[in-house]
Amino acid sequence: GPDLFGLLSYAQVWQLLFYALVVFGTGRVLSREIGRDPAGFPEVLASALTLRMLIGVIVASIAALVGWWLAPEGAARQLAVIFSLALVARGIASFAQQVFTASEASHLTLRQEALWRTTEALIGLAVLAVGGGLIGIAGAHLLSWRLQAG
Numbered sequence: 001g002p003d004l005f006g007l008l009s010y011a012q013v014w015q016l017l018f019y020a021l022v023v024f025g026t027g028r029v030l031s032r033e034i035g036r037d038p039a040g041f042p043e044v045l046a047s048a049l050t051l052r053m054l055i056g057v058i059v060a061s062i063a064a065l066v067g068w069w070l071a072p073e074g075a076a077r078q079l080a081v082i083f084s085l086a087l088v089a090r091g092i093a094s095f096a097q098q099v100f101t102a103s104e105a106s107h108l109t110l111r112q113e114a115l116w117r118t119t120e121a122l123i124g125l126a127v128l129a130v131g132g133g134l135i136g137i138a139g140a141h142l143l144s145w146r147l148q149a150g
Contacts, residue, residue, distance in 0.1 A: 007079055011080060017063075018084065022087050026051060026098065031101065034103065041103070056088040060087040083138060083142075085142055086146075089145035096149075097113075120140060124140040126140075
């Protein structure tokens with residue numbers, strides 16, 4: 001119903017609020033640095049990924065703690081935490097897309113998104129079919145981003 005959809009939308013907005021901090025502009029840095037010195041690609045990639053993961057863990061932890069503290073008890077609180085945890089995986093997945101763009105293989109981004117957003121929808125439908133409910137849908141969201149990040 002509309003109340004559950006509202007809670008899901010609330011959790012998505014919560015995640016997107018912190019997502020900009022996870023991304024932290026590393027995509028632009030990747031493109032610029034790789035364009036300047038293609039031979040330095042491995043070092044730039046390693047540094048940027050380390051930064052993205054570190055920031056992702058810090059931001060996701062803060063988002064989960066603040067979400068737990070600010071959200072009303074129940075499903076809203078659980079959703080804020082689950083969507084906060086998905087931030088790390090989503091940050092890594094978007095990092096891969098930025099690497100594809102920086103290395104002039106952006107067609108791989110379309111393949112990744114088509115595969116994983118379809119997978120997320122199918123997992124979500126399976127969860128609903130077995131009665132998983134709203135928390136199950138959030139779990140499907142978290143799982144699909146973790147799989148994509150992997």
